[in-house]
Amino acid sequence: MGDQVLAVLTYRALKPTALDEEERKHLQQSFADFVKGTPDSENYRVVFYKAPAIGANAFALPGGTIVVTDDLVDLIADDDVNEDEFLAIVAHEVGHQQYHHVMRSVLQQSVVAIVAAFFVGDVGSASTIVITIPAFLLQNHYSRGFEQQADDYAFGALAAHGISPRVFANVMRKLEKQSPDAEDMSYLSSHPLTAERIARAEAAADAFEKKKP
Secondary structure (H helix, E strand, O other): OHHHHHHHHHHHOOEEOOOOHHHHHHHHHHHHHHHOOOOOHHHOEEEEEEOOOOOOOEEEOOOOEEEEEHHHHHHOEOOOEOHHHHHHHHHHHHHHHHOOHHHHHHHHHHHHHHHHHHHHOOHHHHHHHHHHHHHHHHHOOOOHHHHHHHHHHHHHHHHHOOOOOHHHHHHHHHHHHHOOOOOOOOOOOOOOOHHHHHHHHHHHHHHHHHHOO
C-alpha cells in the first residue's frame, strides 16, 4: 500500500529531488543509524522529493517510507544541513508510523465505505483507501492527540540518542517564521498549535538536560 500511495503522490505532487546526492546519502545514513533497533526498522527509509506545491513538509507512508521535501531540508540548512533538526523531524514521522496514525486516521474516515464493500463483496472498493491516503497526507488532518503522541515519541527518541529535544523546538520556530499565518500547505499549516508544541519540546529539553551528567 505504501508503494501505491507513493506512486500516486509522485504523479500528483512530487518531483525528482534537486538535493546533492552526497548530502542525501549522508542524511539517509544518519536516519538509518537513528532508527536502528526500532521495531520494524528494516522497513524504514527516508526519501527526498522536490514539491513546490507542498513546500516544507515531511510525512510517513504506510510501510515505513518517510518523504521529506527539498524545501524542508533547505529550511534547516545554514552552511550545512542541521542534522539534529533533520532527525527531530523524521523522529516525529517515525512516531506517526510506530502508532499507525496514518492508517488509523484514514480508516476512521473510510470506515463506511469499507464496511459497505465488505457486505456487498466489492473488494475493489477498498482501493479507495489508497486514493484517500495521499489527500490525507497532503493535508495532514491528524488529531491533536496523535500529534502529541508523535511529538512525545520524537522527544524520547532524540533523548535516547543524546540529542536535546530543544532542536525540535528550534525547527518549529524556523517553520513558524517561514509561514507565520500557516496559510499554505507547509509542514506547519498541517501541524497546528505550534506554540504549545514548542513549549512541550522546551519542557522535555529541560528535563533531558537536568538528567545529563
